[in-house]
Amino acid sequence: METHGKLSRRRLLVRSGMVVGGAAVVAGAGLPVAYHLHHREVGPAYAARKQTAKGTLTDAEYIIQCGTLAASPHNTQPWKFSIDGARILVFADRARHLGAADPERRMMLSGVGCAIENMAVAAEALGHRLAVDALHADERFERDGLCATVRLVPGAAGATPLFFPALFERQTTRLPFSGGGGAIEALRQAFARQPLFPGVEVAYAVSAADHAGVDQINLDAVQGFVTDRAQYDAGMEWYRITRAEWEQAGDGIAIFTSDAPWFIKTAVELFVTPDDLDGPDFIQGEIDHVARVSAATPLWGLIYGTQPTNTTRLLAGRVLERFYLEATRLGFALHPLNYAVERPAEAARLRTRFGLKATDEPLVLFRAGRAAERLGNSVRRPLQTVIL
Numbered sequence: 353m354e355t356h357g358k359l360s361r362r363r364l365l366v367r368s369g370m371v372v373g374g375a376a377v378v379a380g381a382g383l384p385v386a387y388h389l390h391h392r393e394v395g396p397a398y399a400a401r402k403q404t405a406k407g408t409l410t411d412a413e414y415i416i417q418c419g420t421l422a423a424s425p426h427n428t429q430p431w432k433f434s435i436d437g438a439r440i441l442v443f444a445d446r447a448r449h450l451g452a453a454d455p456e457r458r459m460m461l462s463g464v465g466c467a468i469e470n471m472a473v474a475a476e477a478l479g480h481r482l483a484v485d486a487l488h489a490d491e492r493f494e495r496d497g498l499c500a501t502v503r504l505v506p507g508a509a510g511a512t513p514l515f516f517p518a519l520f521e522r523q524t525t526r527l528p529f530s531g532g533g534g535a536i537e538a539l540r541q542a543f544a545r546q547p548l549f550p551g552v553e554v555a556y557a558v559s560a561a562d563h564a565g566v567d568q569i570n571l572d573a574v575q576g577f578v579t580d581r582a583q584y585d586a587g588m589e590w591y592r593i594t595r596a597e598w599e600q601a602g603d604g605i606a607i608f609t610s611d612a613p614w615f616i617k618t619a620v621e622l623f624v625t626p627d628d629l630d631g632p633d634f635i636q637g638e639i640d641h642v643a644r645v646s647a648a649t650p651l652w653g654l655i656y657g658t659q660p661t662n663t664t665r666l667l668a669g670r671v672l673e674r675f676y677l678e679a680t681r682l683g684f685a686l687h688p689l690n691y692a693v694e695r696p697a698e699a700a701r702l703r704t705r706f707g708l709k710a711t712d713e714p715l716v717l718f719r720a721g722r723a724a725e726r727l728g729n730s731v732r733r734p735l736q737t738v739i740l
């Protein structure tokens with residue numbers, strides 16, 4: 353009986369066009385009440401984001417915790433760490449994968465790189481330098497996931513830790529962006545000043561034709577992705593329907609960090625069932641979302657590798673995270689949109705569009721600009737679950 357009541361209310365919402373996709377906007381999106389603003393982000397899932405000082409943790413523990421605040425594909429947090437004196441071993445947790453949505457685990461490796469970048473920033477804030485003694489991802493990723501050995505060099509910090517406050521503010525902003533007048537060119541120049549790593553390069557879409565071209569590539573990529581059952585279902589494994597489920601898991605993605613209006617968030621929380629996730633409303637919602645945000649993008653960048661190695665994929669993550677932090681620090685927002693990168697036909701079109709060589713490997717397509725609001729924050733797992 354209960355189920356019936358729930359289903360019919362849900363169907364009603366679906367029919368009236370209210371339950372749409374993972375991140376949809378429908379008429380009324382401008383309503384002033386933002387659901388996420390009413391949610392106090394309390395509890396263990398948000399604790400790391402609020403801990404802006406070391407407290408009772410050791411330096412290594414705190415640096416790792418700051419690492420866990422990094423971006424990762426679908427918030428899989430595919431990392432684990434082992435502390436050995438002043439050394440920290442950084443592993444990919446290969447069980448935390450995106451299946452067919454990340455068949456070569458490139459995004460997983462970039463996620464681990466994002467965590468290492470945050471660790472370098474946190475180490476500096478504690479007065480250390482994070483020396484990367486070895487990158488092992490090419491020999492060890494398949495075997496035991498070991499990606500890097502890093503070491504805290506006390507008292508060896510370089511510049512003022514400019515990026516540290518941004519660790520706690522950074523978020524993936526899935527909203528339409530504006531260019532902020534001429535400011536977007538200043539952001540691109542700020543990105544260009546960030547250090548790169550051997551084998552990692554960045555290209556930008558410049559002309560209006562390039563922007564239109566990227567829009568079309570994204571649209572084709574998301575349409576291909578959602579109709580590829582293996583890819584779509586693998587992504588949805590990490591989708592959490594209710595906030596309670598999401599906070600309990602401490603990982604994955606949910607509608608609460610999307611640009612959907614509060615009543616859609618509420619409707620999803622109350623009425624959506626796991627079966628709906630691969631239904632037409634969610635699928636169309638995701639296509640609409642990609643079309644909408646893609647079209648409202650003043651700056652497109654493509655982080656790519658000049659050699660197809662695991663180490664390059666990991667280092668691309670360091671660059672991505674640094675760009676997130678730099679954008680945050682300067683009051684901009686950033687959003688990777690990687691459907692095209694993981695669809696071979698569209699990845700080839702990205703190469704052409706961004707002027708890459710046939711041997712270059714697109715790794716992260718991202719959009720940046722000014723956002724009109726701040727979204728809710730994503731959840732994290734507790735520190736003890738990631739330290740071996």
Ligand SMILES: Cc1cc2nc3c(=O)[nH]c(=O)nc-3n(C[C@H](O)[C@H](O)[C@H](O)COP(=O)(O)O)c2cc1C
Nearest residue numbers: 423424425426427459462523524688689690691730
């Ligand atoms: C390699 C990589 C690829 C990503 N691709 C996408 C994407 O295609 N679409 C998207 O909305 N977010 C993407 N993200 C962002 C993650 O979903 C996000 O980092 C994660 O959910 C945690 O949220 P936060 O960044 O707000 O902390 C990507 C992140 C990484 C590291």
